[in-house]
Amino acid sequence: MFYTAGTYDVIVVGGGHAGCEAALAAARMGCKTLLLTLNITDVALMPCNPSIGGPAKAQLVREIDALGGEMAKNIDKTNIQMRMINTGKGPAVQSLRAQADKQEYQNEMRRTLFTQENLDVAMAEAETILLENQKIQGVTTKTGAVYSSRALVLTTGTFLKGRIIIGDLAYPGGPGNQFPSLHLSDSLVDLGLTIGRFKTGTPPRIDRKTVDFSKMIEQKGDPEPLTFSFISPKPQREQLSCWLTHSNPQTHRIVLDNLDRAPLFTGVIQGKGPRYCPSFEDKVVRFSHKNEHQLFVEPEGRETDEMYVQGLNTSLPEDVQLQVLRSIAGLEHVRMIRTGYAIEYDYVLPYQLKRSLETRAIPGLFTAGQINGTSGYEEAAAQGLIAGINAAQYALGREPFILKRSEAYIGVLIDDLVSKNLDEPYRLLTSRAEYRLLLRQDNADLRLTEKGRALGLVDDERWNFYQAKKERLEDCRQQLKTTFAFPSDPTIDALLKEKNSSPLHERISLWNLLQRPEINLEDYQNHNLFACEDEQVVEQLQIQSKYEGYIHKQEEQVRHFEKMENRMLPTDLDYDAILGLANEARQRLKEVRPESIGQAFRLAGVNPADIQVLLIELEKRRRKKS
Amino acid sequence: MFEDTIAAISTAIGESGIALIRMSGSRSEEILQAAFSPHSPTQAIQKKESHRLLLGWIIDANGVKLDEVLVSLMRAPHSYTGETVAEINCHGGYQATTACLNRCLELGARLALPGEFTQRAFLNGRLDITQAEALMEIIHAKSQKGLSIAVEQLHGRLRIKLEEIEDLFTQLQGMILASMDFPDDVGDLDESEARTIIHRIQQEFDRLVRISDQTDIYRNGVQLVICGKPNVGKSSLLNYLLNQEKAIVTNIPGTTRDVIEDFIHIQGIPVKIMDTAGIRETDETVEKIGVQKTFDAISQADVRIFLVDAESGITEEDRQIAQILQGKPNVLLFVNKMDTSHPQITESDLYGPFAEFQHLFGSVRSGIGIEALESAIVQFVQQEQLMQDDLEIITNVRQKQLLKKCCAQIREIENLLNDASLDCLAVEVDTALLYLGQLSGRDLAEETLDRIFRDFCIGK
Numbered sequence A: 001m002f003y004t005a006g007t008y009d010v011i012v013v014g015g016g017h018a019g020c021e022a023a024l025a026a027a028r029m030g031c032k033t034l035l036l037t038l039n040i041t042d043v044a045l046m047p048c049n050p051s052i053g054g055p056a057k058a059q060l061v062r063e064i065d066a067l068g069g070e071m072a073k074n075i076d077k078t079n080i081q082m083r084m085i086n087t088g089k090g091p092a093v094q095s096l097r098a099q100a101d102k103q104e105y106q107n108e109m110r111r112t113l114f115t116q117e118n119l120d121v122a123m124a125e126a127e128t129i130l131l132e133n134q135k136i137q138g139v140t141t142k143t144g145a146v147y148s149s150r151a152l153v154l155t156t157g158t159f160l161k162g163r164i165i166i167g168d169l170a171y172p173g174g175p176g177n178q179f180p181s182l183h184l185s186d187s188l189v190d191l192g193l194t195i196g197r198f199k200t201g202t203p204p205r206i207d208r209k210t211v212d213f214s215k216m217i218e219q220k221g222d223p224e225p226l227t228f229s230f231i232s233p234k235p236q237r238e239q240l241s242c243w244l245t246h247s248n249p250q251t252h253r254i255v256l257d258n259l260d261r262a263p264l265f266t267g268v269i270q271g272k273g274p275r276y277c278p279s280f281e282d283k284v285v286r287f288s289h290k291n292e293h294q295l296f297v298e299p300e301g302r303e304t305d306e307m308y309v310q311g312l313n314t315s316l317p318e319d320v321q322l323q324v325l326r327s328i329a330g331l332e333h334v335r336m337i338r339t340g341y342a343i344e345y346d347y348v349l350p351y352q353l354k355r356s357l358e359t360r361a362i363p364g365l366f367t368a369g370q371i372n373g374t375s376g377y378e379e380a381a382a383q384g385l386i387a388g389i390n391a392a393q394y395a396l397g398r399e400p401f402i403l404k405r406s407e408a409y410i411g412v413l414i415d416d417l418v419s420k421n422l423d424e425p426y427r428l429l430t431s432r433a434e435y436r437l438l439l440r441q442d443n444a445d446l447r448l449t450e451k452g453r454a455l456g457l458v459d460d461e462r463w464n465f466y467q468a469k470k471e472r473l474e475d476c477r478q479q480l481k482t483t484f485a486f487p488s489d490p491t492i493d494a495l496l497k498e499k500n501s502s503p504l505h506e507r508i509s510l511w512n513l514l515q516r517p518e519i520n521l522e523d524y525q526n527h528n529l530f531a532c533e534d535e536q537v538v539e540q541l542q543i544q545s546k547y548e549g550y551i552h553k554q555e556e557q558v559r560h561f562e563k564m565e566n567r568m569l570p571t572d573l574d575y576d577a578i579l580g581l582a583n584e585a586r587q588r589l590k591e592v593r594p595e596s597i598g599q600a601f602r603l604a605g606v607n608p609a610d611i612q613v614l615l616i617e618l619e620k621r622r623r624k625k626s
Numbered sequence B: 001m002f003e004d005t006i007a008a009i010s011t012a013i014g015e016s017g018i019a020l021i022r023m024s025g026s027r028s029e030e031i032l033q034a035a036f037s038p039h040s041p042t043q044a045i046q047k048k049e050s051h052r053l054l055l056g057w058i059i060d061a062n063g064v065k066l067d068e069v070l071v072s073l074m075r076a077p078h079s080y081t082g083e084t085v086a087e088i089n090c091h092g093g094y095q096a097t098t099a100c101l102n103r104c105l106e107l108g109a110r111l112a113l114p115g116e117f118t119q120r121a122f123l124n125g126r127l128d129i130t131q132a133e134a135l136m137e138i139i140h141a142k143s144q145k146g147l148s149i150a151v152e153q154l155h156g157r158l159r160i161k162l163e164e165i166e167d168l169f170t171q172l173q174g175m176i177l178a179s180m181d182f183p184d185d186v187g188d189l190d191e192s193e194a195r196t197i198i199h200r201i202q203q204e205f206d207r208l209v210r211i212s213d214q215t216d217i218y219r220n221g222v223q224l225v226i227c228g229k230p231n232v233g234k235s236s237l238l239n240y241l242l243n244q245e246k247a248i249v250t251n252i253p254g255t256t257r258d259v260i261e262d263f264i265h266i267q268g269i270p271v272k273i274m275d276t277a278g279i280r281e282t283d284e285t286v287e288k289i290g291v292q293k294t295f296d297a298i299s300q301a302d303v304r305i306f307l308v309d310a311e312s313g314i315t316e317e318d319r320q321i322a323q324i325l326q327g328k329p330n331v332l333l334f335v336n337k338m339d340t341s342h343p344q345i346t347e348s349d350l351y352g353p354f355a356e357f358q359h360l361f362g363s364v365r366s367g368i369g370i371e372a373l374e375s376a377i378v379q380f381v382q383q384e385q386l387m388q389d390d391l392e393i394i395t396n397v398r399q400k401q402l403l404k405k406c407c408a409q410i411r412e413i414e415n416l417l418n419d420a421s422l423d424c425l426a427v428e429v430d431t432a433l434l435y436l437g438q439l440s441g442r443d444l445a446e447e448t449l450d451r452i453f454r455d456f457c458i459g460k
């Protein structure tokens, strides 16, 4: 029997990384919000690797933070190791990575959800989406509750018709031995949405007590760990190490001998998996010339003995997994706690979405996270935040909030999702961001805090912190630009000699002198030419001066890009009626319905001539109107 | 794409007659100012003045005159497109016109797409809607045709070459991006490997540029000089090739005193052929000047035919000339007058300074060996053995512009390899890939990603 269970502005289905951000954002923006999830103990679960951040992902986490999201603060509180990676490859790709205490991460997030004003949390399986006049009306649960809402955000991850595969064994299930969600995707099909199927997998977990670390190489955290959030306090926690070991020819022989039992090769697995995380059996077959593959053994938390074996993602039968593990140096006597598995699941083909993450077909229905064909905690959280914001904007009758490719990695992620044909789970990479010299992790706050404030997501604490930083930055920059170094100045001479830098011939601003690779702000500070206590400001000044040329170049490209981006295409454009479009272009345009000329140009199969035709069409419409 | 300045040749290019280059966009004036050198101060482009015909030259970056032209500037909005338009009336044939167009592109204009001028006219309110409908059809038709031509052009050896370059480029960018995105699996960029790849790309590009210059020969022609000591039969050869008694022929050594020029086609290639004064030590003023002119012609020419006389045999004078020619490219030694009863030259006489030249035996008088001579000339000109379909593609101005941009970009990348950080380097390689992708019509960014997963073992 159905009963009326409550009325909300926004309902979020799913308590994963996407769902948590979505629910928090909507509630913080003042919407009465409900979070429905299958299992309350499993909110913010990390079903795979125990880490957050890394290239492109760290940028996302910092952007989430700048917009007032939760992921950065949460991992700052619950990490067991912090490392800056890609140092020396330039500020655009340098990125922070944390090892997480998974359990603590979940506990902390759960606490945040429960203390959030305007937010109710309930444990239930959402089954059917309710419509009224083709608009969202609410959702029903398996146990008969009917919740009404203006906007609905689906963030069901890998649960839709989830199917677990381990060797020759396959059964319906969600990640981490949870129940799958069996009905919701049928409801989506009923609404006219097109569904696809992907797969992913995870390695086995092992018992710390049975690992011989003396045969492995230790990987420590940074001696002076940093934080993701711009406003987190300096970390004080003790860090745990990760460990590096390698597979060997014997390991590979075991895999090859058992390929007839590997579901990837026997055809049991049909869904398309990501190329960037192939299973171990895949690596052994494809890179047969390699005698070893590196494997990282990573702790999953302080209060558990479970360790994650990064590099050994597999769906081989359990007995083979054990043999493989025990052939590896340091793991000779290992005990397996969790078996590695692959999972297949339904996802919504994301070209059906607008850049607000609202489905084009159903006003008020939003999807975010792995349900959109992405993979990764950070990708999920970023979409969750945007979907939550836009569900709130929708419920409040406001304009959608959209980030452009030139403004944020989040913009790149979503624009790619809605414009590309995905043929594997989508992961964000720094190489996908064309303006990556501008979209750095270090300046996410400068790029986005003001937007977050305007949305009502940035609280006073963050806002005051940001404004003070910005002011300091501006002051220091002016100071460097207007203070000059003179050729005969003994302080300057001493500094240049010390740094093996060529002497000056004419006066030069401290800012420009900083552009010499060998000169750093620290040197100025040491010679009392400049003083600044704020580490974030010092980092900013350093990057802004040293990369000034490149940054200007990319800013110029962005100006060009935005002109195309700002020419909007009407949503009701009848592409069949437009003369002169090539057939392939017409097809893609009808499918994706790009929002701007710029987006249209990025679609595969749309050529410059088609863009010309579209521009003419726009002008025709403008004239007919006036 | 709708804010930049576009340029195109807007009349069909004939062998002669006048061709019109049109430019539209906000930078038209600036570009014309830089490219144009007025005949006299009265012919200079004046601020605020519009629609006046001015006489002068289009000059290159070094101030060298490319063509004598009439130009005019139509300021916005009083022009066909509604933007500032510059028009350049060239009088040269193909060569001069493309040189002028290239100059505009060099200065920052972009080659216009089919129908783009008309499109701008419409967008700026200079045309009505019915005209626009017709325009859409034209754009469609032209771009479809353009596309199929572009695709047809992309086969043969050149296509293979381009693919090789693409492959090297995606490999390079794959290495850089993989190191950025998968540092645990891939580690740092192997700089020496990167440098090797960059050098190979440069080599391939240089070759392509060379091929493309050679195809220019089909439009611009080659310069061929006939040289040798007096009385070897140089003027006779000129007349034979021209099939006309252009130069005076006598058995008096020193007949020809000046450089005599004319044009012929050899196997489809236009050739400017120059007969010269015979080279010898002389005190006579006129002949002395003539010999100096001969030396100039020799150093300018693309191909040099060196005649020796089988009747007289190899003499000291021949040896001196051989030394002058030594080390110069494209020298063809032709042993003339083999029809005489007792020829004094055989293979075994062609040693020493003569050994490095390709040689042929024959007789101008009886027409022996001339065909072989012509074939040898063609071979010199086309050392790359072009196929017919290769010719089309690189004579296309747009593609040449891209090729040049690519070359400049790869040079930039090489310079940066030591100094710039990886993230900046990647941005530069992106730019090069973009140009290359426009050249071959493929999305190389996607291919690079494929490449990463193929070349590197990445995964959890």
Ligand SMILES: Cc1cc2nc3c(=O)[nH]c(=O)nc-3n(C[C@H](O)[C@H](O)[C@H](O)COP(=O)(O)OP(=O)(O)OC[C@H]3O[C@@H](n4cnc5c(N)ncnc54)[C@H](O)[C@@H]3O)c2cc1C
Pocket: A013, A014, A015, A016, A017, A018, A019, A036, A037, A038, A039, A042, A043, A044, A045, A046, A047, A048, A049, A124, A125, A126, A127, A155, A156, A157, A158, A159, A160, A175, A180, A181, A184, A200, A201, A202, A277, A341, A342, A343, A368, A369, A370, A371, A374, A375, A376, A377, A378, A380, A381, B460
């Ligand atoms: C086996 C496996 C391996 C992975 N490997 C990696 C990896 O190596 N690297 C990486 O970056 N990412 C990996 N991922 C992906 C990553 O875990 C996800 O992308 C990310 O967690 C997705 O977040 P999400 O919020 O979209 O969904 P999830 O975290 O999956 O959360 C879904 C939520 O929806 C709830 N839910 C589902 N259906 C219903 C319903 N009908 N009603 C109510 N609630 C519902 C669930 O209870 C859950 O809380 C892996 C995932 C799995 C399962």
Ligand SMILES: Nc1nc2c(ncn2[C@@H]2O[C@H](COP(=O)(O)OP(=O)(O)OP(=O)(O)O)[C@@H](O)[C@H]2O)c(=O)[nH]1
Pocket: B228, B229, B230, B231, B232, B233, B234, B235, B236, B237, B248, B249, B250, B251, B252, B253, B254, B255, B256, B257, B276, B277, B278, B279, B336, B337, B338, B339, B340, B362, B363, B364, B365, B366
């Ligand atoms: N037997 C013979 N005589 C030739 C041949 N070619 C040219 N001659 C003769 O050689 C003489 C010189 O010919 P030219 O063509 O005037 O020689 P040139 O090299 O131009 O001489 P200069 O202009 O004086 O340097 C003429 O009498 C020609 O008829 C040939 O192939 N065989």
Ligand SMILES: [Mg+2]
Pocket: B234, B235, B236, B247, B248, B249, B255, B256, B276, B278
């Ligand atoms: Mg002569």
